[in-house]
Amino acid sequence: MTQVATKKYRLAYLSPEPNREGHASYTHVHEIVRHLRDIGWQVDLFCPDYEQSRLPGALSRVAGIARSLTLIIFRRQPDIYYMRWHFAAWPLALWAKIGGVPTVVEVNGPIDDLFIAWPHTRRFKAFFSWLMKSQLNWSDAVVAVTPGLVSLSKKICGEEKFVSLIPNGANTDVFSPEAAKEVNGLTEILPRRFLIFFGTMARWQGIRTILEAIEEPAWPAGMHVVFAGDGEDREFVEMAAERLDHVHYYGRVPYQTLATIVARATGALVCPENLEGRAVTGLAPLKLFESLSSGVPVIATNQPFQAELIREENCGIVIEPGQPEVLANAVSKLVESEDQRLKWSENARRVVVQSHSWLARAKDTDSVLQAVLSFKAT
The missing domain is CATH 3.40.50.2000 (Glycogen Phosphorylase B;)
Structure with missing residues (x-):
């Protein structure tokens, strides 16, 4: 006790x-x-x-x-x-x-x-x-x-x-499926179906791989990606958003507002790469817990701790890092079965409320x- x-x-x-x-x-x-x-x-x-x-x-x-x-x-x-x-x-x-x-x-x-x-x-x-x-x-x-x-x-x-x-x-009151009911300036311009990446845009976060995956043939038609955050790879996101209709960059988003966006997402991208051994000691990123708390399935790279959590709790898909085609196929898998996605969503919310x-x-x-x-x- x-x-x-x-x-x-x-x-x-x-x-x-x-x-x-x-x-x-x-x-x-x-x-x-x-x-x-x-x-x-x-x-x-x-x-x-x-x-x-x-x-x-x-x-x-x-x-x-x-x-x-x-x-x-x-x-x-x-x-x-x-x-x-x-x-x-x-x-x-x-x-x-x-x-x-x-x-x-x-x-x-x-x-x-x-x-x-x-x-x-x-x-x-x-x-x-x-x-x-x-x-x-x-x-x-x-x-x-x-x-x-x-x-x-x-x-x-x-x-x-x-x-x-x-x-x-995660703050289970703020990051909750119920946050999807709240309306603000950003929620009104969100695409109908989208994945989300949020947080610091450091090189090792796999943002460049995500941007390459978006242009893979296997990427599902009509699936958008919303980026929220800032960091050294921000320029790559901004250039993609100018060039591609299904890429959107919202900059740094206030905490409460971010929760209303995450809760509306079809899935969250947590795709760090082992840049210079960055992931050897394991990764437990904040975005992982906040996405799961929102009842949003996660596509996560096979890095220690985060991959184990996703597999053990059956709340998303684990992929190998740095492979755009593999990521695009995972996105297709995420959207092809509504029943499976709902099961992942239920498991995601449950595990965070109970333990995280x-x-x-x-x-x-x-x-x-x-x-x-x-x-x-x-």
Whole structure:
């Protein structure tokens, strides 16, 4: 049974990623913080804000992270620090170690994610790796979002390290089949039948493969694709939308509005590719859980964790990554049997409501925090 906080403990939460609605990190952070507060925690959130409509550049990010670090370090000392694993969180990890404040580090991806996103950092790979590994070694507990990341954390810290598996989740009230009944400016212009991709448009998300699949002969006639999000592959989506009538780009869509679009989709595309080993430790993308919570079947690539979930719960189709023709055939399979699609839809909603809500994730996080505080008190 989950232990609920009996004292209003103070938690300082650091997220070095941009605090921008529409990004997976934004949703994860704010949902966990919201539910921890509901459980009884006093949570102070520190994350950089940016005014740009597009993703901030390197200098803007450095300045934003520096402001967040300054605020959290010089704020009243909390009972415990919680930080997302990021090389820039190192000063807080050191500060907590010096001050004897317990810390929990949340691992959302391997160290190599940094070198994929920012290739110039590879020149200082040893240094950045040390910054990140030392955070885990100094921590009192680690939270990892996939089994592969649990193994990675233990490989860095040793088998004795307290590491818990707590994947992403979904807001089952917002992302619900019922959201399809809501009307707004975007829902009024949606095509009748469409698949959806939403989230960060990074190279490894398989967007280019999706765009190639759309032009394959096997792609079903009349099936559109809606893209919502932003990132480095945005330009490819915009060019396709200008050229093809059945490709639509809506940019970054507000959280509540996004749910009304997802719920209307015939299926969701969760097609990451193992770019430079990105998927080796497993993937539990936010879009996966939000799509399933909406009762929308998912076409997912055969990557650890996400493929296992789809297969075990029978809520979509698993395909090999990076193969446009295979993806086009999967889309045909998705639409050819209404009975099968409805079964996938029912299974999708059920599994998230039962096991993958953000409230459940927050309760799991509360258990880790309580265990760390109990251990430090002895």
